[in-house]
Amino acid sequence: VHVSVKSAAPHAAAIQHVALLSEAALLARAGALAGRRLDELCALHGARAGKKGRVGVTLERALGVEQGSARGADLPGLGIEIKTLPVAHGRVLESTWVGSATPSTLAAETWATSLVRSKLARVLWLPVEAGPIAASERRVGTAFLWSPDAQDEATLRADWEDLADLVSRALGFAVSARRGTALQLRPKARDASVRVRASSESGERVQIAPQGFYLRRTFTQAIVDRVFGGSARS
Amino acid sequence: VHVSVKSAAPHAAAIQHVALLSEAALLARAGALAGRRLDELCALHGARAGKKGRVGVTLERALGVEQGSARGADLPGLGIEIKTLPVAHGRVLESTWVGSATPSTLAAETWATSLVRSKLARVLWLPVEAGPIAASERRVGTAFLWSPDAQDEATLRADWEDLADLVSRALGFAVSARRGTALQLRPKARDASVRVRASSESGERVQIAPQGFYLRRTFTQAIVDRVFGGSARS
DNA sequence: GGGGATCCACTGTTGGATCCAG
DNA sequence: CTGGATCCAACAGTGGATCCCC
Numbered sequence: 001v002h003v004s005v006k007s008a009a010p011h012a013a014a015i016q017h018v019a020l021l022s023e024a025a026l027l028a029r030a031g032a033l034a035g036r037r038l039d040e041l042c043a044l045h046g047a048r049a050g051k052k053g054r055v056g057v058t059l060e061r062a063l064g065v066e067q068g069s070a071r072g073a074d075l076p077g078l079g080i081e082i083k084t085l086p087v088a089h090g091r092v093l094e095s096t097w098v099g100s101a102t103p104s105t106l107a108a109e110t111w112a113t114s115l116v117r118s119k120l121a122r123v124l125w126l127p128v129e130a131g132p133i134a135a136s137e138r139r140v141g142t143a144f145l146w147s148p149d150a151q152d153e154a155t156l157r158a159d160w161e162d163l164a165d166l167v168s169r170a171l172g173f174a175v176s177a178r179r180g181t182a183l184q185l186r187p188k189a190r191d192a193s194v195r196v197r198a199s200s201e202s203g204e205r206v207q208i209a210p211q212g213f214y215l216r217r218t219f220t221q222a223i224v225d226r227v228f229g230g231s232a233r234s
Numbered sequence: 235v236h237v238s239v240k241s242a243a244p245h246a247a248a249i250q251h252v253a254l255l256s257e258a259a260l261l262a263r264a265g266a267l268a269g270r271r272l273d274e275l276c277a278l279h280g281a282r283a284g285k286k287g288r289v290g291v292t293l294e295r296a297l298g299v300e301q302g303s304a305r306g307a308d309l310p311g312l313g314i315e316i317k318t319l320p321v322a323h324g325r326v327l328e329s330t331w332v333g334s335a336t337p338s339t340l341a342a343e344t345w346a347t348s349l350v351r352s353k354l355a356r357v358l359w360l361p362v363e364a365g366p367i368a369a370s371e372r373r374v375g376t377a378f379l380w381s382p383d384a385q386d387e388a389t390l391r392a393d394w395e396d397l398a399d400l401v402s403r404a405l406g407f408a409v410s411a412r413r414g415t416a417l418q419l420r421p422k423a424r425d426a427s428v429r430v431r432a433s434s435e436s437g438e439r440v441q442i443a444p445q446g447f448y449l450r451r452t453f454t455q456a457i458v459d460r461v462f463g464g465s466a467r468s
Numbered sequence: 469g470g471g472g473a474t475c476c477a478c479t480g481t482t483g484g485a486t487c488c489a490g
Numbered sequence: 491c492t493g494g495a496t497c498c499a500a501c502a503g504t505g506g507a508t509c510c511c512c
Contacts, residue, residue: 048499050497050498050499051485051486051487051497051498052484052485052486052487052496052497052498053483053484053485053486053497053498053499054484054485054497054498054499055484055485055486056483056484056485057483057484057485057498057499057500060484083484083485084484084485086485086486093486094485094486094487094492095485095486095492095493096485097483097484097485099483100481100482100483130486176493176494177492177493177494178492178493184493186493186494186495187493187494187495187496188482189495189496190495190496190497190498191495191496191497192494192495192496194480196480196481210481216492217491217492282477284475284476284477285475285476285507285508285509286474286475286476286506286507286508286509287475287476287477287505287506287507287508288475288476288477288506288507289506289507289508290505290506290507291476291477291478291505291506291507294506317506317507318506318507320507320508327508328470328507328508328509329470329471329507329508330507331505331506331507333505334503334504334505364508410471410472411470411471411472412470412471418471420471420472420473421471421472421473421474422504423473423474424473424474424475424476425473425474425475426472426473426474428502430502430503444503450470451469451470
């Protein structure tokens with residue numbers, strides 16, 4: 001056999017992919033990123049700097065996770081979702097993307113079978129410095145694994161059932177981001193003019209603006225506060 | 235009002251789009267291309283040279299047709315499909331792409347409502363020099379409008395009904411390009427490893443190699459022979 | 469000679485998020 | 491301070507066909 005050169009990406013030799021890794025090993029790897037700057041990690045793993053979502057992609061690469069392969073959790077064998085969390089002085093600055101909300105998909109789901117539930121069942125949170133700091137200089141914080149407790153789960157479920165019901169009936173256009181305690185519905189597209197085709201309850205084809213589920217800032221803030229005891233932490 | 239600079243593509247000022255054009259006017263435009271070389275047309279209309287499908291795209295631009303907008307015919311208002319035909323000394327060299335053949339779509343179609351029928355109902359054929367000539371030096375031939383006669387239609391229908399039946403039952407994988415008199419089924423993908431998801435008759439999800447409908451070379455050869463009386467013509 | 473494989477550009481969708489006006 | 495808007499890259503799909511080995 002011979003080894004093809006094109007598949008030997010710079011980082012591939014250094015990082016073993018984690019599909020078969022244990023939860024503890026993943027957490028250990030994530031812990032090793034604490035204190036590192038994003039530009040260091042870009043350089044180490046051949047990732048490009050960029051705006052917005054590049055941070056998440058860079059950290060996934062740094063953990064050795066293959067991109068874009070799986071539907072559902074980032075780590076198919078493990079059921080763990082990886083999420084960055086922009087934090088400044090212990091304060092979460094932004095809401096967190098969970099997944100898209102399309103009528104046809106939601107009409108076929110229940111909370112128990114939902115993508116939102118399976119994604120949030122176990123999350124590796126990766127705090128990252130945010131705010132007025134230049135993107136390249138931002139440092140990674142202390143990663144932690146989280147699962148919703150009974151109360152979290154009840155809140156998420158209630159929000160999801162309410163929102164999913166409306167979206168599945170193609171009524172999402174009428175829902176503002178004010179709805180929902182922990183989970184909210186927000187636009188998700190290149191710009192406000194984007195429309196996708198969907199079918200309403202009655203089977204008519206309609207054009208809708210794509211929406212997605214987000215976790216409210218206050219919800220993830222509470223998670224951080226519980227883990228770090230409210231102490232300032234970047 | 236003001237005019238945005240970015241929408242003023244080089245060719246836009248010179249070529250009026252043909253959505254509202256009559257059939258006669260379209261044919262006149264196409265006739266004006268006869269004898270022109272592809273590199274001339276690329277230069278005139280800001281099209282890039284390239285391989286395979288670039289010829290078709292270039293000629294559509296030269297006719298003022300918007301790309302990729304419509305499902306069905308190239309000219310929504312007119313119901314005319316534009317096809318190039320690679321010809322050398324009166325001989326058609328290649329089969330002609332018609333459209334993709336996917337189980338879900340075909341299961342919902344009859345011959346009367348099929349995309350294949352509507353695309354072939356009226357075609358503007360654009361003969362283009364082919365063979366050992368360098369792509370840039372190839373010249374456009376004499377365009378002509380065509381519709382299937384009763385015999386053509388019967389043959390196409392019989393082939394389509396046979397092939398569409400098999401494909402709609404997710405049995406296309408077992409069909410070779412040898413099947414069909416005028417219409418045949420061939421692979422259509424970046425390479426032989428590509429698979430798409432589909433549902434079989436019984437509702438199971440299966441992975442299939444994408445296939446498409448093609449007109450056999452002999453079928454288009456017969457069309458050319460009828461139009462040009464068998465005389466050599468490029 | 470033709471059946472199976474492949475090529476290219478463009479566009480739409482998805483998964484990753486942050487930006488910013490009011 | 492947050493709801494609505496937007497940013498980016500990668501990937502899949504589509505529409506246009508020709509390449510090339512058996």
